[in-house]
Amino acid sequence: xxxxxxxxxxxxxxxxxxxxxxxxxxxxxxxxxxxxxxxxxxxxxxxxxxxxxxxxxxxxxxxxxxxxxxxxxxxxxxxxxxxxxxxxxxxxxxxxxxxxxxxxxxxxxxxxxxxxxxxxxxxxxxxxxxxxxxxxxxxxxxxxxxxxxxxxxxxxxxxxxxxxxxxxxxxxxxxxxxxxxxxxxxxxxxxxxxxxxxxxxxxxxxxxxxxxxxxxxxxxxxxxxxxxxxxxxxxxxxxxxxxxxxxxxxxxxxxxxxxxxxxxxxxxxxxxxxxxxxxxxxxxxxxxxxxxxxxxxxxxxxxxxxxxxxxxxxxxxxxxxxxxxxxxxxxxxxxx
Amino acid sequence: xxxxxxxxxxxxxxxxxxxxxxxxxxxxxxxxxxxxxxxxxxxxxxxxxxxxxxxxxxxxxxxxxxxxxxxxxxxxxxxxxxxxxxxxxxxxxxxxxxxxxxxxxxxxxxxxxxxxxxxxxxxxxxxxxxxxxxxxxxxxxxxxxxxxxxxxxxxxxxxxxxxxxxxxxxxxxxxxxxxxxxxxxxx
Numbered sequence: 075x076x077x078x079x080x081x082x083x084x085x086x087x088x089x090x091x092x093x094x095x096x097x098x099x100x101x102x103x104x105x106x107x108x109x110x111x112x113x114x115x116x117x118x119x120x121x122x123x124x125x126x127x128x129x130x131x132x133x134x135x136x137x138x139x140x141x142x143x144x145x146x147x148x149x150x151x152x153x154x155x156x157x158x159x160x161x162x163x164x165x166x167x168x169x170x171x172x173x174x175x176x177x178x179x180x181x182x183x184x185x186x187x188x189x190x191x192x193x194x195x196x197x198x199x200x201x202x203x204x205x206x207x208x209x210x211x212x213x214x215x216x217x218x219x220x221x222x223x224x225x226x227x228x229x230x231x232x233x234x235x236x237x238x239x240x241x242x243x244x245x246x247x248x249x250x251x252x253x254x255x256x257x258x259x260x261x262x263x264x265x266x267x268x269x270x271x272x273x274x275x276x277x278x279x280x281x282x283x284x285x286x287x288x289x290x291x292x293x294x295x296x297x298x299x300x301x302x303x304x305x306x307x308x309x310x311x312x313x314x315x316x317x318x319x320x321x322x323x324x325x326x327x328x329x330x331x332x333x334x335x336x337x338x339x340x341x342x343x344x345x346x347x348x349x350x351x352x353x354x355x356x357x358x359x360x361x362x363x364x365x366x367x368x369x370x371x372x373x374x375x376x377x378x379x380x381x382x383x384x385x386x387x388x389x390x391x392x393x394x395x396x397x398x399x400x401x402x403x404x405x406x407x408x409x410x
Numbered sequence: 411x412x413x414x415x416x417x418x419x420x421x422x423x424x425x426x427x428x429x430x431x432x433x434x435x436x437x438x439x440x441x442x443x444x445x446x447x448x449x450x451x452x453x454x455x456x457x458x459x460x461x462x463x464x465x466x467x468x469x470x471x472x473x474x475x476x477x478x479x480x481x482x483x484x485x486x487x488x489x490x491x492x493x494x495x496x497x498x499x500x501x502x503x504x505x506x507x508x509x510x511x512x513x514x515x516x517x518x519x520x521x522x523x524x525x526x527x528x529x530x531x532x533x534x535x536x537x538x539x540x541x542x543x544x545x546x547x548x549x550x551x552x553x554x555x556x557x558x559x560x561x562x563x564x565x566x567x568x569x570x571x572x573x574x575x576x577x578x579x580x581x582x583x584x585x586x587x588x589x590x591x592x593x594x595x596x597x
Contacts, residue, residue, distance in 0.1 A: 076570070076574065077567055077570045077571060077574065077575075080566065080567075080570065081563050081566065081567050084563055084566065085563060087438070088437070088438065088441060088559055091438045091441045091442040091445075092441035092442070092445055093441075093442075093445035093446070099445060099446065100446075100447050100448075101445045101446065101447070102444070102445075102446075102447055105447060187524070187532050188524065188530070188532070189524050205447050205448075360521070360522065360539060360541050360544075361522060362521065362523070364523075366452055367523065367524060370529040370530035373529075374449075374452060378448070378449050380452070381447065381448065381449040381450075381451045381452045382447035382448070382451070384451065384452060384455075385443075385444075385446065385447045385451040386447060389444075391521065392544075392545075392548050395521070395541035395544045395545050395548075396541075396545040396548075396549075398541045398542065398545075
C-alpha cells in the first residue's frame with residue numbers, strides 16, 4: 075500500500091507539473107490553437123505572422139551601443155544579419171493589403187558565437203498588456219458572440235490606443251518604408267555592470283509614402299514581397315537601430331504603454347538589407363526568431379511577453395518543422 | 411572483481427542519489443516548462459539545459475565507475491523474471507541517462523538555436539540544421555521523457571519492494587547510509 079501511495083503520488087505530481095490537472099493553465103498549445111485562422115491551421119508555416127519573405131544583410135554597429143550593453147554586437151563593426159519581413163496574420167495566403175500589422179524577424183550573429191534574435195512590428199505599442207489578455211483577445215475576435223469584442227474592450231481598455239493607431243496611422247507600399255518596433259523591454263548591462271531597461275526600434279531610411287489600403291489592394295496579393303525584392307535588387311535598404319532607455323518608473327512590464335517621447339535614445343547602428351529570398355527555400359524559413367535568444371549583456375526584463383513568445387514560438391516551430399511536406403521547399407510553379 | 415561486495419561503492423552511491431535528484435528535477439522541469447507561457451518558462455528552460463549536460467557528464471562518469479567496480483550480485487533466490495526485469499531496466503536507465511541529454515542537445519542543434527548553458531557559455535552544435543532531424547529528435551526527446559519517468563517509477567517501486575517486502579538487501583546495496591538490517595539481509 076505504501077508503495078502504491080508513493081508511486082501514485084509521484085505520478086500525480088508529474089501530471090500536475092505537466093498541467094494535465096490544471097485545465098485553466100495557459101499553455102503554448104492553447105495559444106497556438108487560439109491563433110488558428112478561419113482558413114485552417116497553416117500547416118508547415120509559422121502559427122502567426124505566417125506569410126513572409128527572407129532577407130540577408132549586415133548590421134553595422136557604430137559603437138554607441140557599448141554605452142548601454144557589453145554585447146559584442148554593439149562594438150563598432152559589421153555583423154551578419156538574417157531576417158524575415160512578414161505580415162501579422164496567421165493566414166499564409168493573406169493578401170498583403172488586408173493585413174494591418176507588418177513585422178520583421180531579425181537575427182544578428184557575432185564572432186563570439188552569440189546571437190541576438192528579435193521580432194518586431196510596425197505599431198508603436200502592443201494591443202494588450204499581458205499574454206493572458208492577448209489570449210482572450212484571440213478568443214474574443216474569433217468568437218461568434220457579436221458582443222465579444224465589446225466585452226473584451228471593456229475589460230481591457232488599453233486596446234483603445236491600438237484601435238486609434240489602426241485607424242489613423244498611414245499605410246505604406248513597402249516594407250522598406252516601415253518602422254519596426256521591438257515593443258518589449260529588455261535589460262542591457264554595460265561594461266561597468268550598470269543596467270538599463272530599454273526598448274528598440276528600426277527606423278527606415280526610405281521616406282514613407284502614405285498609400286490608402288484601397289489603392290494597395292489594387293497592387294495584387296503579394297505586392298509587398300514583389301516590391302521589396304525589386305527594391306533591394308536595385309540597392310540595399312537601410313534602417314537605423316534606435317535604443318530607447320527607460321526612466322525609473324516607466325512601465326517596463328507593459329508593452330501596451332509607450333514611454334514618453336523625451337526618453338534618452340541612442341542610435342546604435344544600421345541594418346543593411348542586401349538580398350531578398352523567397353521563404354520557401356530561404357535561410358529564414360527554419361529560424362525561430364525567439365526574442366529570448368539574447369547575447370550576454372542583454373536579458374529579459376519584467377515584461378512577461380518575451381517568455382510567452384518564446385514558449386509559443388517554440389511550439390509553433392516544433393509543429394511546422396514536422397509539417398515540411400505541407401510546404402515543400404521548391405515550388406512547382408515558380409513565380410516570374 | 412575482488413570478492414563479492416554486498417553494497418555499491420560510496421562513489422557509486424553518491425552518484426546514484428545525486429543523479430536521482432537531478433533526473434527527477436529534470437523530468438518535472440521538462441513537463442512543466444512545455445506547459446506554461448509564464449516568465450518561469452525561461453527560468454525553467456535555463457535550468458533544463460545546463461542540468462541536462464550535468465546529467466550527461468555524471469552518467470558517463472557513472473558508467474565508467476560501474477564498468478570498473480561492477481555491482482553487488484542480486485540475491486540468488488530472486489525469481490528469474492525479476493532478475494531479467496532488473497537487468498533490462500538498468501540498461502534502459504543508462505541508455506536514457508546518456509541518450510536524453512544527447513537528444514536534447516542534438517534537437518537544439520538541428521533547430522539552429524544557440525545552446526546556451528550559462529550567460530556567455532555556449533556549446534557547439536552537434537548536428538547540422540535540419541527540419542527533419544529536428545522533428546525526429548524532438549519527438550524522441552518528448553516521448554522518451556515519459557518512458558524515462560515510467561522506468562523511474564518502476565525502479566522506485568522495485569526498490570521499495572526489495573526494501574519493504576522482500577527485505578533481501580538489494581535496497582541496502584544502494585542505500586545512502588547503511589541500514590539496520592544490512593547484516594541480517596546478507597546471504
